[in-house]
Amino acid sequence: MIDPEAGAIPRSTFDNLLLPVFSPAEFIPVKALGSTVWDQQGRSYIDFAGGIAVTALGHCHPELVETLQQQSEALWHTSNFYTNEPALRLAVELTSNTFAGRVFFANSGSEANEAAFKVARYYAATQHSPYKTKIIAFTRAFHGRTLFTVSVGGQPSYVDGFGPAPADIVHIPFNDSSALEAVMDARTCAVVLELIQGEGGVIEAQHQFVAKARALCDHHQALLIFDEVQTGMGRTGKLFAYQHYGVTPDILTAAKALGGGFPISAMLTSNQVGKVMKPGSHGSTYGGNALACAVAEKAFKLINTAEMLTGVIHRQQWLLDGLAVINEQFNIFTAIRGRGLLIGAELTEEWQGHIKTLINVCAEQGVMIITAGHNVLRFTPALNIDQDEINLGLSRLAQAISQVNKMR
Ligand SMILES: *Cc1c(COP(=O)(O)O)cnc(C)c1O
Numbered sequence: 001m002i003d004p005e006a007g008a009i010p011r012s013t014f015d016n017l018l019l020p021v022f023s024p025a026e027f028i029p030v031k032a033l034g035s036t037v038w039d040q041q042g043r044s045y046i047d048f049a050g051g052i053a054v055t056a057l058g059h060c061h062p063e064l065v066e067t068l069q070q071q072s073e074a075l076w077h078t079s080n081f082y083t084n085e086p087a088l089r090l091a092v093e094l095t096s097n098t099f100a101g102r103v104f105f106a107n108s109g110s111e112a113n114e115a116a117f118k119v120a121r122y123y124a125a126t127q128h129s130p131y132k133t134k135i136i137a138f139t140r141a142f143h144g145r146t147l148f149t150v151s152v153g154g155q156p157s158y159v160d161g162f163g164p165a166p167a168d169i170v171h172i173p174f175n176d177s178s179a180l181e182a183v184m185d186a187r188t189c190a191v192v193l194e195l196i197q198g199e200g201g202v203i204e205a206q207h208q209f210v211a212k213a214r215a216l217c218d219h220h221q222a223l224l225i226f227d228e229v230q231t232g233m234g235r236t237g238k239l240f241a242y243q244h245y246g247v248t249p250d251i252l253t254a255a256k257a258l259g260g261g262f263p264i265s266a267m268l269t270s271n272q273v274g275k276v277m278k279p280g281s282h283g284s285t286y287g288g289n290a291l292a293c294a295v296a297e298k299a300f301k302l303i304n305t306a307e308m309l310t311g312v313i314h315r316q317q318w319l320l321d322g323l324a325v326i327n328e329q330f331n332i333f334t335a336i337r338g339r340g341l342l343i344g345a346e347l348t349e350e351w352q353g354h355i356k357t358l359i360n361v362c363a364e365q366g367v368m369i370i371t372a373g374h375n376v377l378r379f380t381p382a383l384n385i386d387q388d389e390i391n392l393g394l395s396r397l398a399q400a401i402s403q404v405n406k407m408r
Contacts, residue, residue, distance in 0.1 A: 011028055032047070032060060048381045051261060056382055098240060099242075100252065102269045102273070103267070107284070108255060109265055114146050116190075117192070119282070123189070123273055137170070141192070141193065142200060143229075151165040185220060189223065193213065223250040226252045230380075232252075233257035237310075252267075257383075303383065316339075318391075319381075331348065332345075
């Protein structure tokens with residue numbers, strides 16, 4: 001633990017030196033294990049955020065630590081002028097456990113989606129027509145922060161001031177099959193959706209809507225892209241959320257939990273789609289880096305087991321039960337929704353103006369919780385969080401709610 005007297009770097013450094021695009025919590029985490037985090041003062045926190053659905057195996061999982069140490073003494077990086085064994089082994093895992101026949105590795109969700117949208121345009125231009133460029137996306141969708149991905153995302157405020165944005169992107173309401181039918185045509189190259197809109201407030205795609213999207217894409221020779229950056233890697237109790245729906249995409253993107261906290265992402269495609277790309281048609285310096293792939297391969301093997309995936313469903317139930325008790329006491333949520341360990345609890349109107357205060361008081365009480373949208377508490381803990389940690393986190397959340405309740 002860092003001794004504050006020994007000159008720990010202060011939080012104010014953030015305000016002075018970092019680009020002010022974030023407003024991080026007042027405390028600074030310095031150490032973590034499992035789902036418990038300690039700050040500079042040695043105070044402990046239960047982590048219900050999991051780094052936004054990233055640290056799926058908890059913090060400093062001993063097997064990930066061991067893999068990282070071993071790989072760090074063997075090979076870190078070679079660039080894509082050379083391939084490496086961890087990348088090849090991870091590609092085997094990803095393709096043999098999903099619909100996919102091809103994989104492209106990148107470093108973030110945004111980059112995986114950027115690749116997906118480029119591949120969709122390229123596939124349409126080379127296989128159909130250079131005028132088949134229209135991308136259909138959904139209101140409140142989130143696909144990343146590069147200019148292309150933020151333009152495909154459904155939050156106009158995130159694009160304002162950064163224009164001109166890439167063209168020929170259409171947004172329609174989520175889960176609206178008739179709107180989708182109305183906007184799709186021969187010029188559509190892709191439909192992109194999250195099976196659960198994460199940033200948009202934890203909104204599940206309806207089964208019928210997803211099936212309709214698949215049928216319309218087939219009819220119009222468009223590609224169906226599932227952005228599983230947040231829902232993938234066991235988050236919903238299956239390896240990928242599309243496996244709940246029985247609907248197969250042409251392209252799927254994964255990131256967040258893929259490296260268990262080490263930055264890595266992947267775009268998976270069917271063989272038919274992926275094989276149209278040529279050397280030089282897309283690329284990345286770091287993508288498929290040996291260090292990242294070694295950690296991701298280990299994370300994949302630890303997540304993709306029956307025990308881990310059924311464990312997600314048990315933990316979901318513990319969390320839902322605890323949130324229901326809290327709601328009986330405080331009448332704070334209008335809805336508690338989601339799947340597996342991607343849970344959103346929407347605040348009642350009376351509470352909506354207090355969400356920032358509540359998050360801050362949660363931190364003071366020792367529980368890390370994040371938001372989705374402006375009125376939803378989001379729970380994306382590690383898939384292996386202990387029942388004791390869940391109970392302690394929930395009791396700290398209840399204390400925080402009780403405290404804010406008296407203040408408001
Ligand atoms: C987080 C997220 C992204 C962006 O990932 P980054 O790693 O931040 O670039 C894209 N899509 C979805 C659904 C996400 O949740």
